[in-house]
Amino acid sequence: MRYFTEDHEWVDVDGDIGTVGITDYAQGQLGDIVFVDVPEEGKTVTKGDETAVVESVKAASDVYTPVSGRVIEGNAELADNPGLVNEDADGEGWFFKLTLSDPSELEGLMDEAKYEAFVAKL
Amino acid sequence: MSDEAETEIELQTLPLDAWHRARGGRMVPFAGYHMPVQYEGIMAEHLWVRESAGLFDVSHMGQLLLSGPDLDVELEKLIPADVKGVKLHGQKYSLLLADNGGILDDLMFTRWEDGIYMVVNGAVKYDDIAHLRDHLPDEITLNHMDDQALLALQGPKAADALGRLVPGVAELVFMTGGRFDWNGVPLWISRSGYTGEDGFEISVPGDKAEALADALCAQPEVKPIGLGARDSLRLEADLPLYGHDLDPETTPLMAALGFAVASKRRREEANFPGAERVLLEREQGPVVKRVGLLVEGRQPVREGAAVLDAEGSEVGKVTSGGFAPTLGVPIAMAYVPAAMAEVGTKIQLNQRGKVHEATVTAMPFVPHRYVRGSK
Numbered sequence: 001m002r003y004f005t006e007d008h009e010w011v012d013v014d015g016d017i018g019t020v021g022i023t024d025y026a027q028g029q030l031g032d033i034v035f036v037d038v039p040e041e042g043k044t045v046t047k048g049d050e051t052a053v054v055e056s057v058k059a060a061s062d063v064y065t066p067v068s069g070r071v072i073e074g075n076a077e078l079a080d081n082p083g084l085v086n087e088d089a090d091g092e093g094w095f096f097k098l099t100l101s102d103p104s105e106l107e108g109l110m111d112e113a114k115y116e117a118f119v120a121k122l
Numbered sequence: 123m124s125d126e127a128e129t130e131i132e133l134q135t136l137p138l139d140a141w142h143r144a145r146g147g148r149m150v151p152f153a154g155y156h157m158p159v160q161y162e163g164i165m166a167e168h169l170w171v172r173e174s175a176g177l178f179d180v181s182h183m184g185q186l187l188l189s190g191p192d193l194d195v196e197l198e199k200l201i202p203a204d205v206k207g208v209k210l211h212g213q214k215y216s217l218l219l220a221d222n223g224g225i226l227d228d229l230m231f232t233r234w235e236d237g238i239y240m241v242v243n244g245a246v247k248y249d250d251i252a253h254l255r256d257h258l259p260d261e262i263t264l265n266h267m268d269d270q271a272l273l274a275l276q277g278p279k280a281a282d283a284l285g286r287l288v289p290g291v292a293e294l295v296f297m298t299g300g301r302f303d304w305n306g307v308p309l310w311i312s313r314s315g316y317t318g319e320d321g322f323e324i325s326v327p328g329d330k331a332e333a334l335a336d337a338l339c340a341q342p343e344v345k346p347i348g349l350g351a352r353d354s355l356r357l358e359a360d361l362p363l364y365g366h367d368l369d370p371e372t373t374p375l376m377a378a379l380g381f382a383v384a385s386k387r388r389r390e391e392a393n394f395p396g397a398e399r400v401l402l403e404r405e406q407g408p409v410v411k412r413v414g415l416l417v418e419g420r421q422p423v424r425e426g427a428a429v430l431d432a433e434g435s436e437v438g439k440v441t442s443g444g445f446a447p448t449l450g451v452p453i454a455m456a457y458v459p460a461a462m463a464e465v466g467t468k469i470q471l472n473q474r475g476k477v478h479e480a481t482v483t484a485m486p487f488v489p490h491r492y493v494r495g496s497k
Binding site for chain 2: 031032034035037053055056057058059060079082
């Protein structure tokens with residue numbers, strides 16, 4: 001099941017493991033991505049924390065974690081190939097994985113249909 | 123350029139507004155206008171200009187025509203250039219200076235039959251007009267040509283593309299211009315620009331701008347290019363941006379624009395604003411200086427980042443920075459103390475608490491490819 005934030009992050013949840021990325025809409029708004037900074041394994045993050053950085057030619061943007069937990073992996077591919085986020089924001093361009101500490105936080109997020117409706121109004 | 127946003131004031135539209143939107147331009151607030159920041163993407167647009175030709179709408183810039191008695195003498199009281207030495211249709215870069223030598227704007231001026239044509243930055247054009255009006259005698263007429271649009275066609279194939287529409291432009295050399303006719307539309311075209319590439323700037327009546335932009339983009343070499351790529355192109359080409367790399371706190375020598383005070387006569391007369399300070403800095407070197415930086419790693423270091431000395435104290439600022447699409451690495455311009463301005467000096471930058479290593483490097487980052495002619 002995939003959940004979305006109003007800041008255009010997504011979290012894909014499988015058991016208590018969440019995979020976090022930014023949406024295709026977000027990568028399109030950012031334009032050519034030239035740098036991504038992902039968190040290190042073991043870092044504890046709280047919902048809403050600035051957990052990753054994504055930089056386009058134009059500007060730097062913070063990525064806020066949609067849920068709290070402990071980071072188990074950052075996407076190492078993005079260091080050498082940040083453009084992966086432009087090519088496949090919903091898949092290969094994921095940012096980090098974490099173990100959810102409070103799955104109830106997911107209740108406040110949007111599902112795909114709601115997110116699409118949200119983006120359509122922007 | 124996002125910091126240029128002026129959402130507080132009501133934004134104006136330029137003659138090509140609908141044209142940009144129809145072509146998929148993403149419009150942003152810039153210098154008080156709606157302007158296209160990109161079409162297909164900054165990276166692709168940037169590289170297209172370096173290898174082919176790109177059309178920029180720079181109609182936000184101020185086009186002024188000064189005319190009247192003793193114009194050269196009067197204008198020389200405000201800028202350090204050798205105005206008298208500029209021949210008909212010759213073009214020159216100069217700086218509008220404050221009494222303390224601080225830079226109020228950078229500009230291009232050209233001698234026309236009936237006066238001096240001047241192009242100034244959009245963001246400060248009304249300040250410039252006020253400054254000129256305050257300092258020039260009443261006998262000098264200042265005409266703000268705000269019914270004219272300004273287009274720039276830049277890139278190694280610009281001369282081919284424009285030459286097909288307007289025969290004869292290829293005979294211009296860098297920093298000269300001429301009057302041309304395109305299907306009955308009068309054009310002023312100079313061989314100049316803001317990308318480091320060969321190219322042209324074209325002043326066209328606003329109501330004919332769409333037709334000309336269409337005709338140019340119908341050429342196979344030409345695509346429309348947004349402000350985003352304009353910024354990355356000029357950064358690679360060591361062309362400072364007013365309000366960022368230049369401001370009233372900076373002087374010509376601090377800004378590494380010593381060529382703007384190259385006229386021996388003007389230096390000897392020493393009668394331009396701030397001459398005493400500017401000439402002293404020319405002799406002794408400025409205390410701080412604009413330099414180019416190659417930044418290690420992949421993360422861009424942008425405007426506002428601090429330059430650190432060996433003790434970690436802030437001694438300077440990054441004034442422009444970003445990813446250089448032509449080079450594939452982050453680059454920046456910064457003001458640093460003279461002792462750190464030598465090419466090859468290793469320096470540290472602090473951006474949002476993270477320290478980046480950088481090396482002072484010669485500019486331009488990407489060589490200029492101006493067509494200067496054989497003279």
